[in-house]
Amino acid sequence: MRIDLVDFRSTSPAGSSSPSLLPEWRVGALLQVVAVRDAASGQLWLNIGGQRHPARLASGNTAGPANGEVLQVRVLRNSPVLALETLSTSTRMGTEAEATVVANAMRRFVPRQESAxxxxxxxxxxxxxxxxxxxxxxxxxxxxxxxxxxxxxxxxxxxxxxxxxxxxxxxxxxxxxxxxxxxxxxxxxxxxxxxxxxxxxxxxxxxxxxxxxxxxxxxxxxxxxxxxxxxxxxxxxxxxxxxxxxxxxxxxxxxxxxxxxxxxxxxxxxxxxxxxxxxxxxxxxxxxxxxxxxxxxxxxxxxxxxxxxxxxxxxxxxxxxxxxxxxxxxxxxxxxxxxxxxxxxxxxxxxxxxxxxxxxxxxxxxxxxxxxxxxxxxxxxxxxxxxxxxxxxxxxxxxxxxx
Structure with a gap:
């Protein structure tokens, strides 16, 4: 499943001191994000590092991630849009320790993987x-x-x-x-x-x-x-x-x-x-x-x-x-x-x-x-x-x- 961020501007609450993560996003970077759904419209947002960014599905599952679903994503490109590929998904019901282990394992092995x-x-x-x-x-x-x-x-x-x-x-x-x-x-x-x-x-x-x-x-x-x-x-x-x-x-x-x-x-x-x-x-x-x-x-x-x-x-x-x-x-x-x-x-x-x-x-x-x-x-x-x-x-x- 591929997800594009449609607006690079941060939508964090006013007065938030959290800096934008966008300058650090490079092709191949691995991130953990949380899907947020608007209850009325169903609009998809991605919560990344305390900031919410509007997003749209570019390919894959037509339903898309559910509200609160945790996604492990990889940055595919950052121009003309920021495109993310989902590598794995999990729900918040899973243990936080397990999600951390999986995320750390992906960060460790994905950049080193090579065809045999x-x-x-x-x-x-x-x-x-x-x-x-x-x-x-x-x-x-x-x-x-x-x-x-x-x-x-x-x-x-x-x-x-x-x-x-x-x-x-x-x-x-x-x-x-x-x-x-x-x-x-x-x-x-x-x-x-x-x-x-x-x-x-x-x-x-x-x-x-x-x-x-x-x-x-x-x-x-x-x-x-x-x-x-x-x-x-x-x-x-x-x-x-x-x-x-x-x-x-x-x-x-x-x-x-x-x-x-x-x-x-x-x-x-x-x-x-x-x-x-x-x-x-x-x-x-x-x-x-x-x-x-x-x-x-x-x-x-x-x-x-x-x-x-x-x-x-x-x-x-x-x-x-x-x-x-x-x-x-x-x-x-x-x-x-x-x-x-x-x-x-x-x-x-x-x-x-x-x-x-x-x-x-x-x-x-x-x-x-x-x-x-x-x-x-x-x-x-x-x-x-x-x-x-x-x-x-x-x-x-x-x-x-x-x-």
Missing amino acids: ALMLANLSWLAQGKNGASELPKAVMQAATKLWQALPDADSLGDPEVLENAIRRSGTFLETNLADAARAGTADPKLLANDLKALMLTLSRALREHGARPAAAHSDTAMNAPVPTARGPLTVLNAAPATFSMLEAADQQLNELSRQTDGALARLTTAQITSTSPDPAVQSMLVELPVRHEDRASMLRLRVEHDHSRKHSGGGDSWSVEAAIDLGQVGALHAKVTLAGHRIGVQLRAESPAIVEALSARAGELEAILRESGLEIDRIVCLHGMPVGDTGARPARLLDVRA
Whole structure:
């Protein structure tokens, strides 16, 4: 959801000594605001730092935030209007301590998050033993190799059990699995040992123990990626070339891989935070799963949403599953499946006309399989182009300061 401030002038009570926050608002800044609704007109205001500013919805939820709703927002642009993107919402009924923890976590991880594509490209470079791989410390190479080998194989994900296992150890559920193991007093060593977040943490630690300084890496090789959110179009994370091809010194490679690993961890943590929903009736989960195909890797993005808000009115539960992946030279592929009761709808999108044609040619087979499973077909469509919609997210750094 994107919200624009329509008037930059403060509307604080007369005599207020609170200075305006506007000079401090920079693109990428994270703020916590409170929505205020006029009881008679429904006019939306945002209370920011003790000042109220009139606002309007620019995109997203047509109803907008409710009175008293707390929003975590990011500044998208400050000209010609001040545009804010909502990253998370909560009600005042939630504990103040919990809201503070979430806000602090977002401030910490969002500016550091980076697509894992660059890290994956360099892991592939090392796995193939290309130039410079033999010069890195043995412990770093062992950690990098173990992470690379733990990536699920793309060809095997057609098996539901394999896909389920890959999602469970994607890193999204590491803390949950550890908590469950602590309560039960037992743990599955194989599950925890192959968890991708745990393996990234091991790699990050090995890099730092051998002198890696992530802050010393070249910032111009960073890969811009939209902030992971639980709403809006599910865009792909594009593959990337190995930056090790431009670095010859081992210390530079250590710094580079350390920054990329830390950025991937920050992004994973950000996705975990944004998957928490203040609305118990609508649960949404975002998973970004690295998958390996021969000597390269891609990011498979998955979003699962369960909506049972209409259950009490007899409407029943509804589910939706979305997936998006970069297929390399042929472009991106997007799929969305919706299930309401026994009615199912399938929407397939691709950037390549040839892929769209191939999907359309086999749509009849898919329909037959679904009908044999006892489902009623709502629609099966194959479209050219990716989902569009303005969520406020932009493929740019949160803050770019240049001398």
